[in-house]
Amino acid sequence: MTFIKLESVSLEYPLYNTESTSIKHHLLRMATGGRIAINSRKNTVVRALTNINLDIRSGDRIGIVGHNGAGKSTLLRCITGIYQPTSGTIKRQGSIAPLIEIGAGMEPELSGYDNIKRLLRLQNITDNESQSLTQSIAEFSELQDFLSLPIRTYSSGMLMRLMFSVSTVSTPDILVMDEFFSVGDDSFRNRAESKLTEHINNSSILIFASHNMELLKKFCNSFVRLECGTIDISDL
Known part of the structure; x- marks a missing residue:
């Protein structure tokens, strides 16, 4: 059975040189969406996520909304395992594919082909399987x-094409998606949207962070609204 369960998940970032002024603290709050606090070790931290509890099951299509810096990307990274929470637990059952940021998991000095192998390995796809998938990608x-060239020579659009193509080469049980994949030239965007719609429909769970309420209402059946790293859940 496919599921994701977050229990009392919190994530803190340490702040150094905290002799900074209150104005700097205010700007940090604006930039991160978190809260300035003192942890149990008397260190100054930004609380990016605070006591997040979610129980997501097969058939759930969760739309994550909130202002810039509210914690949406941080939550996605915790769910996919890119970030480890400071406290609390995250349990997952089922294959997971993140579509959350250009270049995540890539090595700039490696070629496109080598990065394909690397990204497929991060999805727990074997080398034998990746050989048969590389041509499709x-x-x-x-x-x-x-x-055949190092990906440091790629434009952001080329990186997006590569990562999207790798991430959608097989359908995961859990699809975690940010809205940056809406960028790109018209030709690729049309093919990508068609493939992504198929991908969404075939996944057991969708977690989609976006500012586009039209897309959220099209694909999702409930919201998680983030505000300063805390959540409010409501049905559509």
């Missing part, structure tokens, strides 16, 4: 000879 991305 190359064809969908249309990067052709560029895949």
Whole structure:
């Protein structure tokens, strides 16, 4: 059975040189969406997430909303295992694919082909399986000879093509998605939206962070609203 369960999950970032002024603290709050606090070790921290409890099951399509800096991306990174919470537990059952940021998990000095192998390995896809999937990824991305070059030579659009193509080459049980994949040229965007819709429909769980309420209402059946790293859940 596919599920994700977060129990009392909190995440803190330490702040150094805290002799800074109250104005700097105010700017940090604006930039991070978290709360300035003192932890149990008397260190100054930003509380990016505070006591998050979520029980997500098969069939759930969760739309995550909130202002910039409210904690949406931090929550997605915790759910996918990119970040480890400071406290609390996260339990997952089922394969998971993150579509959350350009270049996540990539090595700039490696070629496109080597990064394909790396990203597939992070999805727990074996080397034998990745060999059969690489051709599909190359064809969908249309990067052709560029895949032999280090990805530090790629534009942001090329990186987006590569990561999207890798992340959608097989359908996961759990799809975790940020809205940055709405960017790109018209030709690729149309193919990507078609593939992504198929991907969403075939996944057991969708977790989608976006400012686009039209898309959220199209794909999701409930909201998680974040405010300064805390949540409010309401049905659509």
